[in-house]
Amino acid sequence: MTHEFKTIVEQAHKWQKEGKKSVLVSVVALEGSSYRRPGVRMLINEQGEAVGAVSGGCVEKEVHFQSLSVFKEGSSKVITYDGTLRLGCEGIIFLLIEPFEVSDDFVCVFNTTLESRRPVKIVSFYKKEFGVFEGIGTKIIIDNNSYTFNNFKKSVSNLLAFEQELSPIFQLLIIGAEHDAVQLCKAASNVGWQVTVMASADEQKTIDYFKGAHQLVTPLYNQIDKSRIDKQTAVVLMTHSFNKDFQYLLALQNCTPAYFGLLGPKHRRERLINQFLEFNPEVNIDFIEILRGPTGINIGAESAQEIAISIIAEILSVIRNQEPIILKDKSGTIHA
Numbered sequence: 001m002t003h004e005f006k007t008i009v010e011q012a013h014k015w016q017k018e019g020k021k022s023v024l025v026s027v028v029a030l031e032g033s034s035y036r037r038p039g040v041r042m043l044i045n046e047q048g049e050a051v052g053a054v055s056g057g058c059v060e061k062e063v064h065f066q067s068l069s070v071f072k073e074g075s076s077k078v079i080t081y082d083g084t085l086r087l088g089c090e091g092i093i094f095l096l097i098e099p100f101e102v103s104d105d106f107v108c109v110f111n112t113t114l115e116s117r118r119p120v121k122i123v124s125f126y127k128k129e130f131g132v133f134e135g136i137g138t139k140i141i142i143d144n145n146s147y148t149f150n151n152f153k154k155s156v157s158n159l160l161a162f163e164q165e166l167s168p169i170f171q172l173l174i175i176g177a178e179h180d181a182v183q184l185c186k187a188a189s190n191v192g193w194q195v196t197v198m199a200s201a202d203e204q205k206t207i208d209y210f211k212g213a214h215q216l217v218t219p220l221y222n223q224i225d226k227s228r229i230d231k232q233t234a235v236v237l238m239t240h241s242f243n244k245d246f247q248y249l250l251a252l253q254n255c256t257p258a259y260f261g262l263l264g265p266k267h268r269r270e271r272l273i274n275q276f277l278e279f280n281p282e283v284n285i286d287f288i289e290i291l292r293g294p295t296g297i298n299i300g301a302e303s304a305q306e307i308a309i310s311i312i313a314e315i316l317s318v319i320r321n322q323e324p325i326i327l328k329d330k331s332g333t334i335h336a
Contacts, residue, residue, distance in 0.1 A: 004040070012024075012043055022043050024097070025043070026041045030091055038162055040053070062081060078128075096126045106147045119168065168232045169194045170319070172185075172188045177200075186212050187309060189212025195214055198216075224248075234259035234315045236311060238263035246275060253287050258319050259292065259319065262291055
């Protein structure tokens, strides 16, 4: 959700510079089930333009209507949406709508925090009732400093609080520059991941070739910056060159990403690992165990676009600690 809130902050700042006021809409509580869970947000301006979503599209019309009074009065409010009566979703959604005006200082601090891959905490105060209440609103905490957006000051003790920690934006490091890397970059960007493409200089590619990429880097093997490969990072090695894959594997052997995938069939993976172990028998076995190859899950993928979906699906299953199954065969709720 971090990338969604980053987009909201950027758009709010842009609209402000254009003289447009905005309101922030946050799902702060849920009773039963709904398309999306607490912590999702959207931004609406006075002209009715919107960024983000709080449902699959069925709640947004009501949210737009209810936001009119917030623009007019300047006061935050809580609204409820009973999906059991209107949608058959079997859930009641509680939404906080509040004026949202971000300062240049906040935008700078917020972006710097995300770039340095540090978490951000959001706390929204509300009631499980429809209406305007004293003390409701949101604050964001960064490095023990609180930022508010509409002269909000929590002064009432009987309010509920929805707390959420935004982790660093999940990032994908794609090592390779062929057509399938282009498709994986595009698909991952659409998911909201921050994508870095790494390639050797002899590929002679520019960042424009990789739609959605955050950056393209071409370091020598012994000059790769590994400091940003953390537990919110997935790595997919897909150069289509056995020798290059081997060199990159040697260079990254001390990294512990959330996911490390190898493109290609099983026998290629075994050959790559065997050669790696022969060259470096003292390697930590934990590094070998995180290597997944062939990368992706079995969905019958054939085209580069389909393979990209397969890879992203496996990465999601790993970082969410889920075993891929058909949803109709899953017991309990979808999000359990």
